[in-house]
Amino acid sequence: MTDTEWVPALTINGETSYEAKHECEIGLERTLERMDGENLHSLVLWHYPADEEFAIPDYLDQYLQCAGTAERLTIEFRYTRSDGTPLHFVLCREEPEGEETSAIHPRYPSSQVYPEDVWTAAEAAPIFDHYAREVMIPDWVLGREIEV
Numbered sequence: 544m545t546d547t548e549w550v551p552a553l554t555i556n557g558e559t560s561y562e563a564k565h566e567c568e569i570g571l572e573r574t575l576e577r578m579d580g581e582n583l584h585s586l587v588l589w590h591y592p593a594d595e596e597f598a599i600p601d602y603l604d605q606y607l608q609c610a611g612t613a614e615r616l617t618i619e620f621r622y623t624r625s626d627g628t629p630l631h632f633v634l635c636r637e638e639p640e641g642e643e644t645s646a647i648h649p650r651y652p653s654s655q656v657y658p659e660d661v662w663t664a665a666e667a668a669p670i671f672d673h674y675a676r677e678v679m680i681p682d683w684v685l686g687r688e689i690e691v
Contacts, residue, residue, distance in 0.1 A: 549590035551675045552597065556585050562597045563588070567675035572668035580612040588671055590678055604629075607674045611647040613664035617656055619689075620680050632686030634670065635659040639687070660687075 553563040553574070566574060567588075577583050589606040591597065605622040618634040639657035647656050662670075673681040680686065 548593040549678050550593050550597075552589050552591055554587040554589070554599075555583060557587075560599045563675075567672070570668060571671040571675065572664060575609070575616075575664035575667050575671065576613045578609075578611065578613045578616060578664060584612075585610040588674055605678075607671060607680065609662075609667055609671075615647060616662055616664065616667060617647050617660050618662055618667055618670060620674075620686055621691075630688060631691045632688050633660050634662075634680065634684050634686055637685060 551563045551567040552560060553566065554560040571588070574583075574586065578586070585608065587603070587606050587608040589603050591600070603621070607618065607620050609616045609618045611617060619631060620634060621629060621631045623629045633656075635657065636659050639659045641657070643655035643657055645656065647661065670681060670684055673679075
């Protein structure tokens, strides 16, 4: 993003969105730990300009999202290039080897993932906290581009 000051916001289960400045200041691990795959099954962290009123945009150009449970979730990052081309990545610890092995959760049976793509809430929290502050993913995390 640019030199604009940004405010973090969260969207829960694709339904409820809110400004999350305080939640991000104390860290997102608590929220991620509440993910049970049912009542809380997906979380999207995004930003809006600090000089604007909070409003849910029709389209998000950039965000970090996760889905699953606190014990087993995937993290994805999306951003849009200056030419308008969207790019979407699955975040992983290292490049996957072998075949995709299992669904992240029964709620997402068609989403097969590699073991390297699976995170716990405690492992995901530093990634979300970094993104909330810096509006970018940390450089110690790998991203594998996927088609969506």
